[in-house]
Amino acid sequence: MKRLLVGAILSLGAIAILTAAEASAGTLDNVKKKGFVQCGVSQGTTGFSLPDAQNNWTGLDVDFCRAVASAIFGDPTKVKFSPLSAQDRFTALQSGEIDILSRTTTWTMSRDTSMGFLFAGTTFYDGQGFMVRKALGVDSALKLDGAAICVAPGTTTELNLNDYFKAHGMTFKGVVIEDQSQLRQAYDEGRCDVLTTDSSILYSERSALKAPGDHIVLPEVISKEPLGPLVRQGDDAWFNVVKWTYFALLDAEELGIKQSNVEDMKKSDNPEIRRVLGVADAGGAAPGFGPGIGLEEDWVAKIVKGVGNYGEIFARNVGSGTPLNIARGVNALWKDGGLQYAPPIR
Amino acid sequence: MTDMSFQVPYVRDQEAPRLPPPEGMVGIAHWLREGYFRSVGSGLVTLVLGALAVWIAWRVIDFAVLRAVWTGGSRDACLPAAGTAAGACWPFVADRFGQWLYGFYPIGERWRVNLCFLAGLMLIVPMLTPSFPWKMQNALLLLVVFPLFTLVMLTGGNFHLSIADYATTIGFLLFLTCLVPVWLLGLAQGLLRNKIGAWLAGVAFVLWLAWIFAGPEPVAIGGMAVPLLPVSILALLAVSAFLAVRLAIKGAGRPGIVVAANWGAVCLAALAILVFLDADFGLVTVETAQWGGLTLTLVVSVTGIIASLPLGILLALGRRSTMPVIRIVSICFIEVVRGLPLISVLFMASVMLPLFLPPGVNFDKLLRALIGVALFSSAYMAEVVRGGLQAIPKGQYEGAMSLGLSHWQTMIKIILPQALKIAIPNIVGNFISLFKDTTLVLVVGLFDLLGMAQTGLRDASWATPTTAPTGYLVLALIYWAFCFSMSRYATFTERRLNSARAR
Incomplete structure (x- = not known):
């Protein structure tokens, strides 16, 4: 018994020592020193962060962390993912367990201010939407008066639904079911005409229906759910790295820099492209944007080489080639009529 | 009355031939009548319940075997053709099963988990077989050497002690x-x-x-x-x-x-x-964050089970102690822990604890959950053991005292063997519920068997109407197999130890 006890104490002590981390100086320096980015993701959200059968994490949120790792190390694999529950995620960031939280987290005022976090940007503009059967012949949410709507109880989803219908003088019959998969089943069995939840989820729900092709997601989005990565307040250098990684992804798409052509683009004559990719000008002077945030000159080239630009990330994870099949919509670049807009790198 | 002879009228000098039982008392007909159709009411119950059982079995077989999809590489294989009902989607389970067992453990290193599992099995089976000798050595191996071996094997060892x-x-x-x-x-x-x-x-x-x-x-x-x-x-x-x-x-x-x-x-x-x-055994370091699936379920539940029994016994004895400090501390611990749901204990361990620690110091997440589970289950175990202790008549204590045994001798030699024997059904009940409660570690971001499977179910590339039922069917079978074998072993032990009361 004594021997057992000693063994137990020692092994506990050993694990504690193993996991004790250095006290934080600056996050960027710490990340460089430990050699990887610790990224908080979800416990499984298709298209955003999900492990496949070979234990590789894929998704839009995952790729954003890989982009940050590429910017720092030039290697998209230098990330460790911490799957976090919705309750766990903020503590994990606060306590320094993770460096970035990239977990379909909605940018709200309280989180951005009093809770002590900073959002680096909106990697996905989400919002509550409606899915209906094509056979219903409805092409707008404003024609849903009197419909039976499947909705999860006690969520902002339900409140938004009430507000929207009240504001437009319409009525609906609520079919209220707690569990997401039962909700989908109820809709699939025809117990309601409409299914409403966040549109990113709506698309993945559609792919689990018996005949996904028979259903459409209506164009109306009735709430604002800007999802993005966040970091701790009080570490501006790290915040800059994360924020400008996001902007670099957008700027790369805008300039047509892709994973496949990034090497060719370095030879481009376009001064803007040369500046973004960190190529020295005719006089031999390097643009110096990378070193300005503590990274290498070719940080954008590394990002694009590692994960592609924003458009490629979107297409790969949630776009038309995937089971989710989400249209770019508001997530298109500003010049294509969307909301994704990045300040210039100059 | 003088010529009374001692001639015995008749003594059978060979065994009477065994007669067959009366007509109607043997065979299937009798068995059916006695057991299932004794009266109109029992016959009705038999028919209704039998029909229900057959119907359920048929539905399950129909879903899991007859209509099932056996091969394929994606959701398209499991999507039912128009107008037909789909069956189980086995390719999904085949695709994910390794992950259900090992979690995110690196695929090339899975043999280490297998080795630990095998070693555990080789130690546990002789331990649980009463006729097998060397129990003391076996227990030492199982409780000291095996945990250390598993710790080094699963983490990779090489802890860099200073x-x-x-x-x-x-x-x-x-x-x-x-x-x-x-x-x-x-x-x-x-x-x-x-x-x-x-x-x-x-x-x-x-x-x-x-x-x-x-x-x-x-x-x-x-x-x-x-x-x-x-x-x-x-x-x-x-x-x-x-x-x-x-x-x-x-x-x-x-x-x-x-x-x-x-x-x-x-x-x-x-x-x-x-x-x-x-020591450096040349093993690749695998962080506990990568453990998952059935491996994690077993690590958490076995640690909880092994830790909870001795802790529970100590707490139970502490609660009945005559020393007020020990008694009050034991009572406080038991009542506080029993007054909290496990999920909140885990939350405390994973959410509150990091906020109290200095920034940058991270206590291993799995270790936090393990300590939480062990403390939680030991409080329940304490009450179960106390129930057993209370069933021991006072005469046993007095008898031990009159023999001059000390407190600990009384407890170890006289009281505890009897008390634990009485408490076996409840102890095993505790083990079983602990095994199932481990699914709650999901809320602190650890992927046990259930969590791992649910993550796979969210994958849109396998999203079909039958993916989830298939996955849950397999999970249910795995959980049931573990819990049922525990319960059968408990029944066996109970019967074996009950020899004193059996006639």
Whole structure:
């Protein structure tokens, strides 16, 4: 018994020592020193962060962390993912367990201010939407008066639904079911005409229906759910790295820099492209944007080489080639009529 | 009446031929009538329940076998053709099953988990088979060697212990050595006859406190940085331990030598364990964050089960102790923990604890969950054991006392064997519910079997109407297999130990 006890104490002590981390100086320096980015993701959200059968994490949120790792190390694999529950995620960031939280987290005022976090940007503009059967012949949410709507109880989803219908003088019959998969089943069995939840989820729900092709997601989005990565307040250098990684992804798409052509683009004559990719000008002077945030000159080239630009990330994870099949919509670049807009790198 | 002969009228000199049982008392017809159709009511019940059972079995077989999809690489294979109902989607399970068993454990390193599992099985089976000898050695292997082996195997070992870790352990062991005479000669004698040793140990303790709080710099002696204070603490402790051992051998004679030798063996074993943990076996380090699936479920539940029984027994005895401090502490612990749901204990461990620790210090997440689960289950175990203790009649205590047995002898030799025997059904019930409760570690971001499977179910590339039912069917079978075997083993043990009351 004594021997057992000693063994137990020692092994506990050993694990504690193993996991004790250095006290934080600056996050960027710490990340460089430990050699990887610790990224908080979800416990499984298709298209955003999900492990496949070979234990590789894929998704839009995952790729954003890989982009940050590429910017720092030039290697998209230098990330460790911490799957976090919705309750766990903020503590994990606060306590320094993770460096970035990239977990379909909605940018709200309280989180951005009093809770002590900073959002680096909106990697996905989400919002509550409606899915209906094509056979219903409805092409707008404003024609849903009197419909039976499947909705999860006690969520902002339900409140938004009430507000929207009240504001437009319409009525609906609520079919209220707690569990997401039962909700989908109820809709699939025809117990309601409409299914409403966040549109990113709506698309993945559609792919689990018996005949996904028979259903459409209506164009109306009735709430604002800007999802993005966040970091701790009080570490501006790290915040800059994360924020400008996001902007670099957008700027790369805008300039047509892709994973496949990034090497060719370095030879481009376009001064803007040369500046973004960190190529020295005719006089031999390097643009110096990378070193300005503590990274290498070719940080954008590394990002694009590692994960592609924003458009490629979107297409790969949630776009038309995937089971989710989400249209770019508001997530298109500003010049294509969307909301994704990045300040210039100059 | 004189010619009464002793001739016995008739004595059978061979066994009577065995007659067959009466017509209608044998065969299937009788078995059916007696068991299932004794009356109109029972016949009706049989028919209704039988039909229900057949119907359910048919539905399950129909879903899992007849209409099932066996091959394919994506959701398209499992999507039903228009107008037909789909069956189980087995390719999904085949695709994900490795992950359900091992979680995110690197695929190339999965053999290490298998090896641990095999080693555990090879130790547990003989342990649970009553006719198998060497129970003591087996228990030692299972409870000391196996956990260490598993720890090193699963994490990769090579814990990079510092000199300070070794020094701390040695110091602690030396300090404990001062208690050897106390153990042998009693508190008063053990301390009085070892005044110098006790004083030295006390001074060392005070110096140690000073070192912890003040932490003076190492002093340069002859070009080398020598941490003067720790070295002097160790020296003091070494002298004090030497005095203690000398007293033990001189003062207690032969038993003293035996105890001192045993204690020395324990100390050597502790140091050997340190070296073992520090050694580099060339294994790739696998962080606990990568553990998952059934592996994690087993790690959490087995740790909980192994830790909860001794802790629970101690708490139960503490609660019935006559010493008020021990009793109150035990009661407080049991009642506080039992008053909290496991999920909140886990939340406390994973959400609150990091906020109290200095920034940057991260306590391993799995370890937090393990401690939470172990403490939680030990409180419940304590109550179960206390139930067993209360069922022991007072005469047993008095009988033991009249034989002159000490408190611990009474407990270990007389009371606990009977109490635990009575408590077996509830203890196993606790084990089973603990095994299932481990699914709650999902809320602290650990992927047990259920969590791993649910993650797979969210994958849109496998999203079909039948993916989830198939996955949950397999999970149910796995959980059931574990819980049912535990319950069967408990029944077996119960019957075996009940020999006293059986006729």
